[in-house]
Amino acid sequence: MSVGIRLSGLSWHPYGRATPVLADVDLVIGDGERVGIVGPSGAGKSTLLHAMAGVLGDTQPGDLSGTVERAGRVGLVLQDPASATVADRIGRDVAFGPENIGLPREQIWQRVRTSLDRVQLRHDLSRPTSALSGGERQRLALAGMLALEPRVMLLDEATSMLDADHAAQVRAAVLDAVADRRTTLVVVDHHIGEWLAHLDRVILLSADGGLTEVTDPAQLVADHATALTAAGVWLPGVAAPEPVPAPAGLVAPDSAGPTLQVDELGIDLVSRRLRGATRTVAVDGLSLTIPSGALTALTGPSGAGKSTVLAALAGLLSTTRGTITGTAEPLSQLGSVDLAGTAGWVPQTAEHGFVTTSVRDEVRFTSARLGRPVAVDEVLEHLRLSQVADANPYRISGGEQRRLALAAALAHRPGLVAADEPTVGQDRHTWAAVAGWLRSAAVGGATVIAATHDDGLTAMADLEHGLERP
Amino acid sequence: MRGSLGRANPLALVALAVLGMVAAVAVRDLVTGLVLVAMMVVAGTIALPRHSGPAWRWIVILLAAGSTGWSTWLVGEHDLSIAATAALRVSVLALPGVALAPLVDPANLADQLAQRLKLPARGVVAVGAALQRIDLMAETWHQLVRARRARGAGPGRGPVSKIGHIVSVTFALLVATMRQASAMAVAMDARGFATAQRRTWAELAPWSRGDSIWVALGVAHAVIGHGLWVMA
Known part of the structure; x- marks a missing residue:
């Protein structure tokens, strides 16, 4: 040969x-x-x-x-x-x-x-x-x-x-x-x-x-x-790992998360380019209820607007049509610190969420802004990040970055948790840690929403909302 | 004629922008300034395609011209004609570039630079690839801003806080862009770019009579400007 x-x-x-x-x-x-x-x-x-x-x-x-x-x-x-x-x-x-x-x-x-x-x-x-x-x-x-x-x-x-x-x-x-x-x-x-x-x-x-x-x-x-x-490798015929539950003290919010009511939600995205702005309808006519104390999966084909709906639910995007109710004030109108007190958002690309120069500071940052206590060492220990605690967030492995992005976004125990494709491309160990954290937050009373195309994560959700391309 | 700039060669567009700078040198009095700006406005109104680029870019011109005129008025003993001349000079300088930049197609420009101007292929291709990624940068910017807002690191009310926020997001964007660029370099090399000795081009780089006419008009505009200056 x-x-x-x-x-x-x-x-x-x-x-x-x-x-x-x-x-x-x-x-x-x-x-x-x-x-x-x-x-x-x-x-x-x-x-x-x-x-x-x-x-x-x-x-x-x-x-x-x-x-x-x-x-x-x-x-x-x-x-x-x-x-x-x-x-x-x-x-x-x-x-x-x-x-x-x-x-x-x-x-x-x-x-x-x-x-x-x-x-x-x-x-x-x-x-x-x-x-x-x-x-x-x-x-x-x-x-x-x-x-x-x-x-x-x-x-x-x-x-x-x-x-x-x-x-x-x-x-x-x-x-x-x-x-x-x-x-x-x-x-x-x-x-x-x-x-x-x-x-x-x-x-x-x-x-x-x-x-x-x-x-x-x-x-x-x-x-x-x-x-x-x-070693963390996915194999056919081997069941998905058990999600590793996180201690309630690290993930449960002080008071239960909001139940969100979405009515006839529509969002138009305007992308500004050198050659002018184009407006596209990302979501239209969407109505659903997202309960607290549960993990809700937003699913659907790529281009269905999963990330867009998630960002709107987390108060990071304004709605074009329809309403999102269930919080004292619309989240999109809160200032940054007030929003962080209520909602946490895990971005799809882990690196985009980092704002400090060490793993330890990253976990502490949002809690410090809010004046909330956070057990940094316990969070790092639970997510197997202790050995890189002083490393730069940009210099750790992909799996470590994914776990850190989760801790950075959620260590201040927000009542509303929104995670964008939190498990995609991860090995079994990181998958179990991420899925377990989301599961435990929901058990602890948080309103947990994940935009995902991971069947394993959807299978352990309490509710699934399938979106369709508008 | 109507909308014909939309079909113009990117090299011709770049030439017009440069000729605008040459013409701006001649704006030393009100009449020259008014004539040159009027010529540009007429040409633009006729030949710019509709909806060619963001409308806010015209505000940039107004701001630039307005602030230059205002500061000249303040330091120039409140002489209105000197102030207006300064404002017109900035307009002549900036108008063609601002008007024409959205019409330049990156791939087309790369074709022209490589095939017509015979610039080295590697550099030209890299520039073309980089230009088409500006859209991706905008998307990354949104993600960075959202993540900061959700983490309580969004901008406060004061201008200092807002500027600090922009600096922080810009730095993160720089890091993200460099990472994307190195991934892209690997992807390009994996498609034969590393070993490309004798590169060919999938599309022609045509130069039409219309392009020559536009360059000639640009030259005429600058010549008229300098003529008026000499006569004044």
Whole structure:
């Protein structure tokens, strides 16, 4: 069998880290082979893929040694589709790769059309990329990779931000592209289960950088479930973890949260751009009741306005039509400190919520503003953040940031808790900590609302409100 | 003719903005200023497409012209004509740029810079990619403001607190943008940008007769301005 990718003695040691992320890795992946890489957060799965793609060291300085051999052109799709968009129209975005490899103009457009067709993105080529939903953007990124006609396709958590339907669409497009058995496929995915039936081999990456090979993917769960589950990896057929309950003293509000009554709510969003303002209807005619002492899940397809409704409920957006009642004053009209006293909001991107320079200060900040006591050490201990208590919030791992964002937004025990996709893309440990905190807050009397497309979180909610695209 | 600036080449638009600056140098008296501004207003009224960009940008011009005129009036011994001339000079300087900036299509500009001006492809592509991300920055800004408000770190009533808030959000936006930019750099390199030796371009970079006419009009405008100044 000829070689698709060969790593020989590959080591990668970013400057400023005590230990290398990859140490003397030898790995051969055959031409046309389909391989999954599985391991706990921080084991270096993404790093390994970036090394295969030849983009390691592009944006982070470090020591790279060893060699990487590739059968031909390599294409890489990343987790965050927004970061992969390079042009303002979809046709031109897909054309970016073919332009880079110097194809003549007619061939470029032929490839653009074929690739968009393969991912079933059938919009006009001049449609603005900014008008695409998250799921559509990820398929656009995939089309951009397919247009390069790579010999090796690398997917780095390419479906983890997507809801189940969109994830299935992306998977189907990928599997269709490698159906000829001439294209090599390497997949890193938090939820490897959906890929397993299509893989030839699975490589286990342990936290210390060691590699173990599983030659029969069907045996992965049978042989390795205990160790992988303990390491936080999601596996098919293994039940979701039990949410870890938080002590009532850390999460229960002093008095019960409000019961919110939403009547005929409508919100228009105005996006101001260089080229002028555009007004879109994000939500319309929405009526629902959100009780206190319960966890309510806001669900629905991407573009249905989940985040928008959540922000309005938390008093962060004004309503265009209709009303939200249940609080003494409309939350959107309160000053910042008064609002924080009533409501807490966990942003979808953890980093956007940070306002200080240490993990400890982050947990303390809002409580200090309100003059409320907060057991900082206990909160850090409960969320397994004690060892990074003095670190900069921007310098801790993704899972740690997610848990810190939760504590930063909610440690002052607000009566109304609003969390935007709080569990997306997280390993089992962080999932259990986040879900447990929300659950305990609801038990303690808070009004807890989560905008989510995570079926596991929805399953443990007391109520589910499905939104539809307006 | 109507709305024709909407179809103009981005290079022609940039040229018009630069020629506006050249013309502004000639505004030393009221007549020159009035003539030059009038020419711009007439051209803009006819040739700017409807709804081309945010309306508030005209207020920026009024503020700039108004504040310049006012301060000149204060220091210039309350001479109305000197003050008005200063206000008109600022208008001639800023009007074309402010009017035309929303018409520049980033991808189109990149095509022109690379194919017509033969600037290095790497830099041009990077600039084009960065320009189309301004929308994303606006979205990030909203998220940062919301998170601060929900955490009791929103702005208070006083101007000092408001300015401090803007500084804090701006800094966070800078950090977020740098992170997004490095993710984008990886994504671009993963699509062959790192190894691009001989890059091609998916779209043409046409230059039409209309573009030449616009540049000629811009030159004429500046020449008339300087002519009036010499004659005065």
